[in-house]
Amino acid sequence: MKPRLFFTLAFSVITLMILMVLLVTLWLGFEDLIHHENLANPESIALWEYVAQYGVSAGFFVITILFAVWLLFDEGVAKPLNYLTRELQTILRVNPHQEILYEGPQQLGLLFPTINILCQRLANQEQAMLQATNAATARVEEQKRRLEAILMDLQEGVVVCNLNNQVLLYNQLALKILQVTGELGLGRSLFTLVTREPISNAFRRLRLRVAEGRHRHHPQGTTARLVCATTDGHHTLHAQMSLILGDEETPTGYVITFNDITEELAALGKRDRLLRQATEGLRAPIANLCAATETQAANPDMDPTARLAFEEVIFKESATLSETVNRLCQEYRDVITGYWPMTDDLSATLLEMVALRLRETSNIEVTVVHLPQWLHGDSHSIILLNEYLIRRINDHTGVMAFDIGAEAGRRQVYIDIAWSGEPLPASVLDGWLDDPLPGAPGGLTVRDVLDHHKSEMWSDRRIDDLARVRVPMLPARDLPTVSDLPARPEFYDFALLQQAPPGDDLAARPLKSLDYVVFDTETTGLKPSEGDEIISIAGVRIVQGRILTGEIFDRQVNPGRLIPKESTRFHGITDEMVNGKPPVHLVLPQFHQFVGDAVLVAHNAAFDMKFLKLKEAESGVVFANSVLDTLLLSVFLHDHTQEHNLDAIAARFGVQVSARHTALGDALVTAGVFVRMLELLEDMDVNTLGQAIAASSSIVEIRAQQRQF
Amino acid sequence: MRSQTAIFNKLVRDFMRDCPPTAPASATCAETVERMVAANASSVIVTDPGNRILGIVTEQDVARRIAFKVSPETPVETVMTRRVLTIPAGEYLYHAIGRMRRYNLRHLPVLDENRAVIGILNLHDALSAASAQMVQQIDLITHEGTLEGLQKVKTAQVELAAELLDDGLPAPEIQALLTHINNDIYRRVTNLCIAGLDTEGWGAPPVEFSVIVMGSGGRGENFIFPDQDNGFIIADYPDEDHNRIDGYFMELASRLVAALDTVGLPLCRGYCMAVNPMWRKTLAQWFRQLDGWGRKRNRIALQLSDIFFDFQPVWGQNRELARALRAHITTMLRQDRAFLRAMYEEISDHNVGLGLFGGFVTEKEDPYYRGQVNLKHHALLPLVEAVRLLSLREGVEQTGTLARMDALHDLGVLDANAREELRSAFVQIANLVLRQQVADFRTGRKVTYFVHPDSLTKRAREHLAEAMKAIDRLRNRVRAELTGNLG
Incomplete structure (x- = not known):
């Protein structure tokens, strides 16, 4: 009222x-x-x-x-x-600045003037706040505009992403290079545009470099070069990734610049064609010269001395000319090969692209196997070379299924193309050397690519009776060093490892014939029953003793709690990175589906299994699979030593370690170790899954007894 | 008149021409040109064996880059244009026009779901479907690429509405267009959120589902800046999967709702959005919910069902979900007169804004709008509600108010006179509201449903009073028929 x-x-x-x-x-x-x-x-x-x-x-x-x-x-x-x-x-x-004018009776005393003063003060404050906000907004806008102007000027496609790989900023050229036809960019993940693996690999590498402080002395600091492709596989891209470091040198995002080398190499190819035309132009005068010589030869009436001098000149000229032609030819080839940007790349990245290209355009089935290795080379031509070799082998032998993988040698990394059948005779392989590679600029040949990588290929039979073509490659120059972070302490849950024996059928199966999923988890800490949670889980499949790097499960998980700083030191994962990632009860069903009936393998499996078991109720999936533990198997195989952490075992088995302390990196190393263990187990007369589990259990019992004393 | 906005409903598929000749990447330039000539076409598309597009060679390319420049044996791969913009066949035509104009293209290859080329769209063919001034509007509302772009689309909507109003297009058609554009934004944002979840490791949607809009969006009667009223119908799944499956949809809903808010569809104050478990249900849960509303008939139940009954699906691979739910509503209400009566009683105080002596009922509470008529509460809602009640009783499945009137007329419930009267009432009021909203937006005022009677001409006032009387008659009839109260 x-x-x-x-x-x-x-x-x-x-x-x-x-x-x-x-x-x-x-x-x-x-x-x-x-x-x-x-x-x-x-x-x-x-x-x-x-x-x-x-x-x-x-x-x-x-x-x-x-x-x-x-x-x-x-x-x-x-x-x-x-x-x-x-x-x-x-x-x-309506109007915050209006003054209340009142000229009636003044019974209310100073009420009106006081309220006026109050209102004025409020209005001024609002005004000041608005001005401050406007100024701040304008400043941010100005900075953004300046940044955008710089981005526009760059001759490379630039994309800025946060740790969720969501695009924050990009320039027009990037859209063009990434073949984006202009759908809205809101919250868009970079991985909808380019292949995921190379980018996450580079990111892992850089993250580790920073976590271990190596970036301060590293020649490339916080940047890494990589090769990736658009998701449709049509365009190969060279890219350079730089981490953006925030407080305390923790990464807050990254900048990635793209170059479409398909186009660049094509442009080079055009230049070559011109060069070639020029050299072809030279050929005519040479022919004339030769003809003249012939005429001379056919003219016996010429004065012998003049004729000799004339002949000499002609021969000299033609010799010089043909030398010039040869030099030109050589030079233009050098121009192309000299341009070749050589980078360090992960073999799996390149070989996956080979598989992708073949799958898209033919019925040839290529499986990428073995652990990924770092090699140094021109990625585009390596891809073309392997694609071409497989096509030729397919032509020659009619084989439709190939394995392709890289293996580390002493000084080199070998790319093996393997199939079941007969090795190729050297004459057949040599016959391909001068074939031009389809799609390569300037008519590059198989030989050119091999020469450029200081390589030669041969064909022989592997230990496992498959035929192969082996192409040696240069090893990476910037090999990721072995991490000096301490290993996770050994973890035993004796109750857990007394697993129910697998059904008779399974127990009797030879170890090598089984399917395995080797996996690893990263967690917020070491105490699963005290609230520590999974933040990353990754696995790789092993089929018939082959590590299938094309079948990888790799997820980050939002733990629903803060990630302790001290654990970030080990795995490099921060709260910001898991923001927006699915919770564990959504990831485990996906992992369960990935695993299927395979036998689970992990290093120190008790630790990882404990986390999985604790989440069974919440996620609705039960991992009843048989489990093998590389830690226990290592104790069983090498009881002469006390060193059974993953780094030590990997060193013992000669498995190259890259990107350790990430779930995927550790899973891959464990897989590499496990595949070699299978051989040793056979020597110790452990041939079936049942025997392997029995051997593991005996180790658990010994440890349990040791603990009692 | 109708042709002006009709363009916004057309699909690329219906306007594309047959695929131009194609050539493999290894074909020579000579072969390629030959194919072009043989087919009397203006371009040749270079494809891989899967019929996916690698590049294009047009007449212009031949003139500029091939004839007399390279040898006829050059593989076409080396001279083709590699970067080809394309458009999916199921995309709306106006997006194609926008894209072609933005990138200055005359042809746009059309792709099917597998990204194989199935045809080509000619700018000329596409433009023949749109009037010249429509094309300018299309330029404005097909902003692509950025978040700011979509926000601009929202602003451009107002200008579009204004221009069409000035052209004398009836408001309901403009409303249909605004709704269409907003629902298109819904579709795009939904696709984007699903793709985003997938790349972050959430996986694909675990079961089929449908995104529905309710309220004015469902009726096709959006004005400027409608709130979000949305929900999910999820295909049934076993209970033990609830954690996993609802976990996914919860995240999808929260991203969807936030993204829509950013592009200018503000959050619903009544929390009528898919983030609310109330509006995110499996088909079976929806059935149970409806039956529950039917049994309880308390205030809240009635209000909620009121919002819900106008729903329409805007996204979903499986149209069956929405269809099944609609069928359930129809059969349930046909058998449940008591529920309709209760619904009427709930809204019985939503009277038209005419006073005892024929004056308008104006705003009393809010001093800022004092003396103005709230056309939503005192004219549109009473009409929409009465028509909805009759339609639900008769089992009419349409949701648009005008479409419902037509269906009621066809069923003999409304005679021709009554329908004409109500139709013109609806059109007139919608016109007034839209005009006011455009004016409000242009002068920077808050966009509402308030109109000052003094701002209308005498004739317009009389028309408005007539319209309100017609609505009042309809409401009296509905009361008599549903409650038996003739008072």
């Missing part, structure tokens, strides 16, 4: 009450008169009438006074209050 109405009503009520009191008093007096039967007494009546008259006039005065007071009150208080409310509403909603 409005104040004015309220006061009016209040005054009316007071007036009415007073009148009521008067009336009641008079009425009581009258009652009294009747009661004492003084009615007959005219005096009494006259007296009462007299009093009644005064009463009425008193009532009249009271009303007048109250009315006057109300008038004063209404003018002096109620009306100004009403006015004040309205004005304040206007100030609040």
